[in-house]
Amino acid sequence: MKKIQLFIFAILISSTSVFAQSDATKKADKLFAKYKFVDAIEAYNKLVEKGEGDAYVYSRLAEANYNIFSTIESEKWYAKALEAGASQPEMLFKYSEMLKANGKYDASNKQMDKFASMRPGDDRAVMYKANPEYLSKILDKGKKFNVQNLDLNSKMSDFGGTLQDGKLYITSSRNASRKNYGWNEEPFLDIYSYTAAEDGSYQGETLLDGKINTKYHEGLTSFTPDGKTMYFSRESFFENIYEKDSLSNTKYSVLHLFKANKGANGFSQVEALPINSQNYSIKNPTISADGSTIYFASDMPGGFGNFDIYKASLDGNGKVGTPVNMGQKVNTEGQEMFPYISDNNTLYFSSTGHLGLGGMDVFYTKEIDGKLAPIRNVGIPINSNGDDFAFRMNEETGEGFVSSNREGGKGSDDIYGIKKLQPLCDVLIVGTVLDEKTGTPLAGALTTLVDAQGNVLASKPANAKGVVEYIVECETGTELQVTMDGYESNKVTIAASNEEEVAVTVSLKPIEAIVTPERVILNPIYFDYDKSNITARAAFELDNLVQVMNKYPNMVIQATSHTDFRGSNQYNQRLSERRAQTTTQYVISKGIAASRISASGRGETEPAIDCNPCTDQDHDLNRRSQFFIISGGPQQ
Known part of the structure; x- marks a missing residue:
């Protein structure tokens, strides 16, 4: 998680006070407050060795290790802090993240259960409770990409990967001439470029000149479609903008967005964007394919979490419009960062708030006809147990980059080349509901979309x-x-498709079409083998009966349930009685008075098809429920 915190200067990650609880912790607390987590860990560990460890010290160690993505140590100290009495909800959430990052999914879910019980309204808890089997769903999607570590990676932190006019632009802390940053004891970040060779390699490492790189942090790049303007992040210390904490004597900067114009000698004429503020960060820029919109991450007031994804308009002169939050569908109470808008307007971003495999995962969505598609996890191997971020991909070639601190890398963070193997896409289903007799559109008709297993999607x-x-x-x-x-x-039924849009029409018959003087005629109501509970398909048919009984408020119904010939007479009789009972209970649950419906089980005694032997179709026809009108029908 190193690169995340490298871009958070104005926020204190911990949910507890950074200042000393006692004289013993003053030194360690001061180091923590200055984001010198490596040194702070050493100082807190010395306290533990002296027997001065308590819930506070353990939580400091957990937080410091969390901030440098030392997952095993962080997990250990979160466990000790909780055992010692610490119980903040955010601590439970971070503990669950570390467990998941270490592959302990069951243990992670137990902590998420506790977190959800303490913060049931938190959108991270809501998503988790609604999708308890999310991990298997992500993994079952299979491998949609090839991922390969790039030769250009160093032993330090390398991330990003923006191709423009035959050049690859990355961000790296490899510049040994820079001062080390206390957070992780690596040099400050700079922007580098490489030349893309015909054999697919990247050659000619070049540190961009001082107009772009300074002694402070510079971050990810993005370009206008013509390649003439580059947007990038830079630490606000460069502009002498910072806040100073009087107690810890620590200066806190924020991140600002800058743009530079390309001239004969490279990029120059650097200027800050007017949407920058001394009170919050704006970072991770990405420009749409038509150059009309800039997307970025920010912790400006009014968001949903620590960092949110925003967008703003760009006119032909590069004037930036008012930032617009991408909304709660994209943004959570966690962190959403590293947006990337592809050439087909798919929005990719990294998040700790949406359900993933551990650390930050890459997600995507797309605006179709003014609506955002559901947020999708890109899946393995783009995502791992570590932090996965700075995703970039050419939609036409399926090639691009992702950065990660996963196991097996060369440095703190590495850049991986990617190649798409299977499509990532969404389908817009447009349904039109009509009256079957008149063809009139039926406004207000209730529609439900279910998957192949009968689960309600929306x-x-x-x-x-x-x-x-x-x-x-x-x-x-x-x-x-x-x-x-x-x-x-x-x-x-709507068949699986990769088309961008699928149109369907559903015609509804007026209720009289299924009522005779003696019966209400429904399609067969099926039960699972040896089961009597109402399935989604059975409920769909029984809702028709409820509609009829609502239309005719004096109607009284007797239901009979029947089985096929399989099983003994006694077994089938008992089974049909249970099914008759659950049938009436379902109808009553929909508001129909119990006095208006009765039911009996007939077993196999009244077959619709008297057969021996019977085909599967014969068995289906015999396994039915029927609904007889006792009184109050349309002609009674």
Whole structure:
């Protein structure tokens, strides 16, 4: 996690006070307050060796190791701090991150359970509780990329990877002539360029000149489409902008965005963007393919978490508009950083708040017809147990870069070349709901999208034109179910696709179409083998019965449940009785008075198809429920 904190200068990561609880901790606390975490760890460890360790000291050690992504040590000290009585919710969340980074997924989930119980409204807790099996879902997607460590990596921190006009631009702490930064005892960051060779290698390492690089941190780069303007991050110390803490005597800077114009001798005419502020950071710029929008990360007031993703307009003269937060769908109470807007307007970013494999994971979304697609985890091997960030990819070639501090790297952070093997995409499903007889759009019809296993993905009403839209991941088969008062429910199966848009029409019959003087006619209501619980498909059909009974408030129904011939007579009788009971309970749960529906199980005694032997289709037809009108029907 080193590179994350290298770009957080104005924020104190810890949730507890950085100042001394006692004279014994003063030295260590001062080092911690100055972000000298390596030295602070040594000082706190000496206190532990002297027997002066307590919940506070353990939590300081946990936080300091967390900030330099020393996951094993951080895990150890979080455990000790919690055992000693520390119990802040954010500590539990970070402890779960460290456990996950160390591959201890079950233990991580236990801490997330505790975190969710303490902060049930936190969006990280909400997402976790809604997707407890998220890890297997990410891993089951399989490998969509090839990932390879680049030869240009050093023993220090190297990250980024922006290609422009045959040059590769990276950020690195390899410059030994720079002063070391106390956070991780590595030199301050600079921007370097390489020439992209025909054989795919990168040659001719060049440190950009002093107009771009200073003695302070410089960060990731992005370019306008014509390559004539470069945007990058820089520490605000350069502008003599900082805050000074009177107690710790520590100066805190923020990050600002700058732009530089390309001339005959490289980039110069550096100027700060007007959206910068002395009160918060703005960093990680990325420019859209048409040059009209700049995206960045910021901890400005009004966000949802520590850092959020924002966007702002850019006009032809490079004038920046008012920043707009990308909203709670993208941003969480954690950290969202390193945005990248690709040439097909897919937004990639890194996050600790969305559900991932450990540390920061890369996620993506795309705006389709004014709506953001659901946030997706890019999956393995782009994401790992470590921090994965600074994702860049050419959508046409599928080639790009990702940075990571995963195991097996050459330095603190390394740059990896990537090649896409399988598509990452979303499909816009546009459903139109019509009256089957008149063709009139049915505004307000309730639609539900379910997956192939019958799990509900989302639900919403059709608009004034009878239209509803959903966004799903490519190659995902779904079913659109539609209900409306006065109409028979209907559904349509939507095949898996990689098309950008799929249009479907669902026609609903007026309710009279399924009512005769004697019966309410529904499609077969299926139960799982040896089960009597109501399935999603059975509920869909029973909702039609509820609609009919709501339309005719005096109607009284008797339901009969039947089985096929498999199983003994006694077994089938008991099974049909259980199914009859759950059928009536479902209808009653929807607001129908219990006095209006009764049910009985008939076992295998009244087959629809009297067969021996029976085909599977025969068995399906015999395994049914029927609904007889006792009184109060449309003609009674």
